[in-house]
Amino acid sequence: MSRDWSIREEAPGDEGAIAAVTAAAFADHPHSSGSEPRIIERLRERGELALSLVAQTASGEIVGHIAFSPVTIGDTRQGWFGLGPLSADPLRKGEGIGSALVTRGIEVLRERGAAGCAVVGDPGYYARFGFARPDAISYPGPLDPYLQVMILDGPAAGGVIVYSPAYG
Ligand SMILES: CC(C)(COP(=O)(O)OP(=O)(O)OC[C@H]1O[C@@H](n2cnc3c(N)ncnc32)[C@H](O)[C@@H]1OP(=O)(O)O)[C@@H](O)C(=O)NCCC(=O)NCCS
Structure with a gap:
């Protein structure tokens, strides 16, 4: 199937559509409490939505979203980002929307000189x-086995990773 969508940064006015695609993507997720749209709103309110990308169709529909926010790792306070939530429209699964959002997000982080990116998700x-x-990095609690990182501009950080309270 040919792609009728492209990736761009969030713009004013996208907020409602981002919440809607996020809610739809996580609706059937086995480990979701339905809080993901609110996490994005809280990150935005706190000024911690460091990078927010949407997938938008040619007709203007938002069919995917990814958020990145600052994290700290041990004594490392700068340069690391946490990926998530990541959402693709459930009606468009497997079209490559999720992959395009992750790939472009990492590319932008690199362009901005980020040290690394972490995600708590399915390996x-x-x-x-x-x-x-x-x-050398751990995530407190039972989700630790799902923590994965990508070093963009070393050296590697070490210690406990702390996400924004927005993830509550
Ligand atoms: C995960 C998600 C963003 C993937 O989006 P997508 O646009 O369908 O993904 P892509 O088209 O880029 O990639 C599809 C591939 O990923 C695989 N995939 C999707 N979800 C996966 C998962 N949880 N675990 C392993 N593989 C997965 C598909 O099987 C497919 O594999 P293939 O390329 O070998 O055929 C989307 O399914 C989604 O929104 N899920 C609900 C929310 C969620 O789980 N977010 C991530 C939380 S960490």
Whole structure:
């Protein structure tokens, strides 16, 4: 299927459509409490939505979204970002929207000189982009096995990773 969508940064007025596609994507997710749209809103309110990309169709519909926000790792306070939430319209699964959002997001982080990116998610999905289990970074709690990182501009950070309180 040919792609009728492209990736761009969030613009004023996108907020409602981003919340809607996020709610739809996570509606059937087994580990979701339905809080993902609110996480994005809280990041925005706190000024912590460091990078927010949407996938938009030629007709103007928003069919995917990805958020990145600053994280700290041990004593490292700058340069690292957490990926998520990531959403693709459930009616358009497998069209490459999720992959395009992750790939472009990482590219922008690189352009901005970021040190690295972390994600708490399914390794079966994120490994393809180059995310891997870290040796020296841990995520507090039972989700630690799902923590994966990508170093963009080393050296590697070490310690406990802390996400924004927006993820609550
Ligand atoms: C995960 C998600 C963003 C993927 O979006 P997408 O546009 O369908 O993904 P893509 O088209 O880029 O990639 C599809 C590939 O990813 C695989 N995939 C999708 N979700 C996966 C998962 N949770 N685990 C492993 N592989 C997964 C598909 O099987 C497919 O594999 P293939 O390329 O070998 O055929 C989308 O399914 C979604 O919004 N899911 C609900 C919310 C969610 O889980 N977000 C991520 C939380 S960490």
